[in-house]
Amino acid sequence: MKISSKLFILIILITSKNIFSQNPQLIQLDQCIQQLEQLSKYGTWDDVSFVSNFEMFLNKGKSIYFTLKKQSVIEGLQERKISLDNFEKVLKSKGKAEVEESKASSKNGLKGLFKSAKGKISKLRGNMMSDLYERVEDDGIGNDFHKNNLSNIKFGDYTYGGNENGLKNSFNINEGFNYYLFLPKAIHNIALDELEKNGEDRWLAKSENQIHFKMYLNGEFIHKWIEVSPSDREVNEKATFIEGICIDKNKNQDVNYAHRTYRYLGKDIIVERLKPGKYNIKLEAYLVNNTINWDGAIKLSEGSFNFNVSEADLVEFKKYRNQLVRVERTIMNGCSHTMIIDKVRGKYSGERKEYKSGITNSVAYDEGDKLYVINPVTGKRKFLMTVEKGTKTINFDCNW
Structure with a gap:
């Protein structure tokens, strides 16, 4: 008993x-x-x-x-x-x-x-x-080259653990080449380090832990966007080595719906800004949690390369990559406070942009983009529209 x-x-x-x-x-x-x-x-x-x-x-x-x-x-x-x-x-x-x-x-x-x-x-x-x-068992630092480049983004042609001769810091705009990002730990493990430092539990949202890129042209900030997200890309979240396309070797590639670096490099820099001459392009990689935003962003690494541009280069680039026409659209925020547009392209998340009350113009959205509007006061998010060829105005309010 x-x-x-x-x-x-x-x-x-x-x-x-x-x-x-x-x-x-x-x-x-x-x-x-x-x-x-x-x-x-x-x-x-x-x-x-x-x-x-x-x-x-x-x-x-x-x-x-x-x-x-x-x-x-x-x-x-x-x-x-x-x-x-x-x-x-x-x-x-x-x-x-x-x-x-x-x-x-x-x-x-x-x-x-x-x-x-x-x-x-x-x-x-x-x-x-x-x-x-719990920390994931990540891929770790597999070789000395990885260890020595934790703070660097490299460019060119490279296979992990292979020959490094394909890496360069100067390119023609029509050359096909990739970027290579070396991390000390998996994204989730880096996020947990930040949680332990500041007690911010929102780092636990794995799907919101992402790597953003910032791009600069000759020292001038051009753009920032989500480049790596474990929730929406074919990258094992254990990965500590990540690569992506800067310029696609396939000249007929439609950059509007291609890899992010390629799209922003092509549209924001090559087509819109470059004239014959020599230029420096710089990329910075940050660990960002979308629920925390840039307040808690952690800089991971950076890298730069030079572009040598001739008139013939530009003609050839625009001939084969003719989907790069930018369309300016009117953004109308009918609220008395800032609202956010969250862009999704295909199955990939794009960037989030803040718009103050009133009317502004933007070239951030292309045909086929699915837009969601976020009310930062209530935290609510809802589908807004799919951008069509004839979309000239993107109008929204906060009465929901």
Whole structure:
């Protein structure tokens, strides 16, 4: 009888632990805190809709907290309460409390409490959702050339572990060549490093951890875009070596729907900007999480190459790559705040662009692009339109 009683108590303890790890209310509370974290980054306190949404998530979080408080002791609940209290201070001061503490050096002020609470909650979530926190067994650093080029992007023709003579830093615009990116770890593992540094759980969203490229022409910034995403490209997320096309060897390739570097290099630089002469092209690679955006972007590497351009080169390039005509379209944002357009080309995600209230012009969208509009105040995303040949105006509002 005693043995049965002990066994029964043990089963209850084990079951209680499992219930805790799957407690849906605790998960909802964490979601409210994450929404408040994201909203506080925008801080449009003069927008009634923004304030209303901030209040909604805060009140929902407080309600869940008081419900959980009535239950048995839950580890980490006090840290969550501290975080909610701090967000309430931010709300009451319309963001001033957060700004004042950001300027201050005090480790015990609002900013310090935010960081402390987030770190503890992150650790607790790690125990509850260990599968997300587990590092993948990546491909590692396979040779000395890889090790020596972790901060460099290389260009030309190269097979991993093979002859390096095909790599160059000077090209004719009609030559076919690739880029090569050497990473110290898999994308997910690099993201986990950042999570451990700053307690930002949004790095756990694997599908949002991406590598963005920035492109410069003779030192002038031209464009940025998503180049590598484990969720939408045929790259094993264990990969530490990534390659892609800069200029396709197939001269009849339609660059509008081809590899991203090729498209932006062709449209933004060769067709639109280059005249006969010598030019330097620079690429920078960044690890970016789309839910965090560029606030937490980590620079991984960079590389550059020269283009030698003649009039005959340009004629030949435009002759064979004649899909490079840029169409300017009118963007009409009918909201009182900034909205975001998320572009999808084929099965590949494109870049996200922010548009302030009013009318602007853009050449970012081509025929066949599927556009989604994102309201950063509510966090909602919906399909907007598919760009057609005759599309001249892209019009949207935030009444949804």
